[in-house]
Amino acid sequence: MTQHEAENPLAVRPQPRLLRALTIVSALGFAGTLVLGLFVAGTDIQQGQVQRIFYIHMPSFFGAFTAFGATVLGGIIYLWRGSEAWDRIALAGVEVGLAFALINLLTGSIWARPIWNTWWTWDPRLTSAAVMCLTYAAYLMLRAGIENPQRRRSLMSVYGIFAFISVLLTLFIIRIVPDTIHPVIVGASPQNAQGAFEATSGVVVALLPSLLLWLTLMPITLMWHRYRLALRQEAVDALKLKLLGA
Amino acid sequence: MRCAKRNTILLLALLLTFAAWTSAQDEAPYYQSADFNVPIIAGWQNQSANEAAQFHKPAASATIRAAMATGADAEAAAAADLASWLGLAELTAPVYRGKVNLADGTWHVLARDIDAQRSVSQVARQAGDRFIVISFLESDPSSRIVMLAIAQADETLETAEPEMDSALEQLTGLRLDNLTAAQARALPGGEWLVYQSETALVAGSLFGNDSYIALQEGTAGDLAALADAWRGTLLGFFITPDNSPYLWLGITVSLLILAALAGSFAWRARALQKDLAMIEQLEKADAR
Numbered sequence: 001m002t003q004h005e006a007e008n009p010l011a012v013r014p015q016p017r018l019l020r021a022l023t024i025v026s027a028l029g030f031a032g033t034l035v036l037g038l039f040v041a042g043t044d045i046q047q048g049q050v051q052r053i054f055y056i057h058m059p060s061f062f063g064a065f066t067a068f069g070a071t072v073l074g075g076i077i078y079l080w081r082g083s084e085a086w087d088r089i090a091l092a093g094v095e096v097g098l099a100f101a102l103i104n105l106l107t108g109s110i111w112a113r114p115i116w117n118t119w120w121t122w123d124p125r126l127t128s129a130a131v132m133c134l135t136y137a138a139y140l141m142l143r144a145g146i147e148n149p150q151r152r153r154s155l156m157s158v159y160g161i162f163a164f165i166s167v168l169l170t171l172f173i174i175r176i177v178p179d180t181i182h183p184v185i186v187g188a189s190p191q192n193a194q195g196a197f198e199a200t201s202g203v204v205v206a207l208l209p210s211l212l213l214w215l216t217l218m219p220i221t222l223m224w225h226r227y228r229l230a231l232r233q234e235a236v237d238a239l240k241l242k243l244l245g246a
Numbered sequence: 247m248r249c250a251k252r253n254t255i256l257l258l259a260l261l262l263t264f265a266a267w268t269s270a271q272d273e274a275p276y277y278q279s280a281d282f283n284v285p286i287i288a289g290w291q292n293q294s295a296n297e298a299a300q301f302h303k304p305a306a307s308a309t310i311r312a313a314m315a316t317g318a319d320a321e322a323a324a325a326a327d328l329a330s331w332l333g334l335a336e337l338t339a340p341v342y343r344g345k346v347n348l349a350d351g352t353w354h355v356l357a358r359d360i361d362a363q364r365s366v367s368q369v370a371r372q373a374g375d376r377f378i379v380i381s382f383l384e385s386d387p388s389s390r391i392v393m394l395a396i397a398q399a400d401e402t403l404e405t406a407e408p409e410m411d412s413a414l415e416q417l418t419g420l421r422l423d424n425l426t427a428a429q430a431r432a433l434p435g436g437e438w439l440v441y442q443s444e445t446a447l448v449a450g451s452l453f454g455n456d457s458y459i460a461l462q463e464g465t466a467g468d469l470a471a472l473a474d475a476w477r478g479t480l481l482g483f484f485i486t487p488d489n490s491p492y493l494w495l496g497i498t499v500s501l502l503i504l505a506a507l508a509g510s511f512a513w514r515a516r517a518l519q520k521d522l523a524m525i526e527q528l529e530k531a532d533a534r
Contacts, residue, residue, distance in 0.1 A: 030504075034497070045276060045283050049490040056500050099507040103500045110496040114489040225511050229518075236518050239525050 015228075022221040029217055033059075033210040041206035053111045055206050059214035060103040061129075065167060066219040067097030068136070072164045075157035084234075087153040090160050091143070092226035096219050098136045105129050116181065124173045125182035132166040139163060276482075277312075282378060284312045285482035287475045288434075298331075301475075306467050307386035310479050315379045320354035320370040323377035328366060331381070342417060346395040346456050350484065357392045357417075367393035369480055380483060382476045389464030392417055393476045398455045406439065406450035409457035414448050417461055422448070433474040435481070440470050449473050453481065 037055030044051035074090030077083060108126070109119050120126065139159055146152035174180045276283040277292070277299040286292055287310065290301035298313035311331065317323030325337050342357035346369075353369045360366055367382045384391040396409040411422040425441035425448065438451045447462040449470040460473035 043486065045278055045486045046484065047489075048487040050487075050492045050496075052493050053496040056496065060500070096507070099503050103503050106499050106503070107496045110492050110499065114487060114492050222507065225508075229511055229515055232515065232518050236521050236525070239522070243525055243528060 019221070019224050019228075022217065022224070026213070026217045026221045029209075029213045033206070033213055036206040036209060042202045047115055050111055050114050053107050054203075055210050057104055057107040057111060058207070059210045060100045060107065061170075062211060063214035063219050064097040064100035064104060065171070066215055067093040067100060067223060068164055068167050069093070070219070070223060071097065071160040075160040078153060078157045084153070087157065088227050088230040088234075089223065090157060091230055092223040093219075094136050094139050094160065095226050096222040098133065098140070099222075100214070100219070101129070101133050101136065105133055121181070123182055124177040124180050125170065128166065128170040128173045132170050135163045135166045281314050281373070281376075282312065282483060282485045284380075284479055287478065290475065301479075303472070303475075306472055307384060308391070308472055309383040309385075310381070310476055311383070312378065312380045312479060312483060314373070314376045315370075316376050320372065320377050321356060324354070324356055324368040324370040324379045324381075327370075327379040328360075328368065328381065332360070332383075334360070342392065342394060342413075344394065344396060346397050348395075348454075348456070348481070353395065353480070355395050357394065359390065363387040365390045365392060367391070367476075369395065373485055378483070378485075380480055382472075386465070386467075389462055389467065391469070391472065392461045393473060394459045394461075395477075395480065396457045396459060398452070398457055401455045404452065406452045406457035406459065410439070410441065410448050410450035410459050413459045414446070414461060418446055418463060420446055431470040433470060435474040435478045438470040438474060442466065451477070453477065 033055065037052050041052065041055065043049060071090045071093035074086040074088075074093060077086040078090065105126075108129070112121070113119050139156065142159065143152060143156050146155060174182055174184055275286055277286055277294045279297045279299065281297065282299075284299045287301045290303050290310070293300040293302050293309075298311060300309060300311045302309045313327055313331070315323040315327035315330075317326045321340070321343070328334065329337060338358050338360065340356045340358045342355065344355040346353050346355055351371045353371045355367075355369050357367045358365070364383065364385045366384070368379055370377050370379045382391070382393045392413075394413055396413065398406075399408055399412075407422060414420050414422060414425075420443065422441055425443045425446065427441075429440045429442070431438045431440055431449070436451050436453060438449045440447065440449045442448075445463060447466045447469050449460040451458050451473070458473060458477045460469050460476070462469045
């Protein structure tokens, strides 16, 4: 351990056993759900093999939902208590959530190509999902552009809370705007939905574990890693300031 | 604690077993072969085997079959399928030849009398390097049935009557005017108009811009129901698309995004470690 590592335990705190275990379980779980989706669930006879993308596409949205939800929670508690730890959680939620939202958006587009015969269409659900991604990408850009740490944390907490409207909009838009071709798996599908399929037990066997994994383990594990990185970044920044001050 | 863990694992295993079992119990309403899918016709005997879908209605001496066949063209493939199915060495020339464009491609429509007792109506279209052939076989010696699909001559009309008239004239020499009043039959596939005389029966139904016509000479039966089952097979037939490259693309993209996220964490952590080492060096230099 170096002198600074000894002085700044925050910067080098070893990875907790729980995080290591979560990382291994998440990785194995991800591989397991892929096996379920690819080899255990039956092939949709109308859509063909590409329907299996659904086992990533839908859970990844709910993973993003968890992560962006953590950003809201982090923002509220930061504004209430002023605890920096909750600001780190909010930031971690945005980075992880954005990655998941991109997976959701891109896998949807790839599925649409053979099923809808187009990579993209300005359908209400697709448009709101794209707006959601852009909203959170803007969060990261804006955050990087604010120098004052106190101001940055406060402003981004407010932004993170309001940005969640785009997530809720994406989730509920197909119930609000009936003019959509996006299929609805839970509940009645709009009449003009293209590429819907029944969530039979064969689908559920692959979907349920995947949904649980993406909803809980994956965002929590990745956000924890990102939180530790933010902690380390702050410690190094503090050292740099100290050095400059000296 | 250990007992709780064991119970949890046991419960999960039971749930998975149950889910897999219920999954196996899901009965698809389709006959599925490696090449195609056709709806299973309710009320007909399912005799499907050897990569051919086959449904039989003993009361009407009717059989509907879907199979893949090879041949130089659609007509040759239809003839080859019929010859191998019924074990025929020679076939008579078709009494009707036509074409109809459906959502999944152009289907060749053929009808022929096999012998004095049997007649067959077939539709065939190319599927890759082979042809899919859907046949309707009638083997009642007291009647002759022909099933046709004809593109509407006038798409503004909302009736199949003009095509019923032309098909009737071409195959029996009768005109629709010679037959008695029309009767509407509501069946699962749609509404059918039925015209009748003492010797002939014609049923017609419009779907999209195509007229589906069934003609029967001799003993009258429930022609509209047979025609509805035949049309249901033709319109319900589909080939599962081969789009696995898109699946692999989706998985690759997902893995790349996750790898990029995890990689960026590692890369940034490493950069911070370097910063830390540099700060240490600078401090040491300052101390000197």
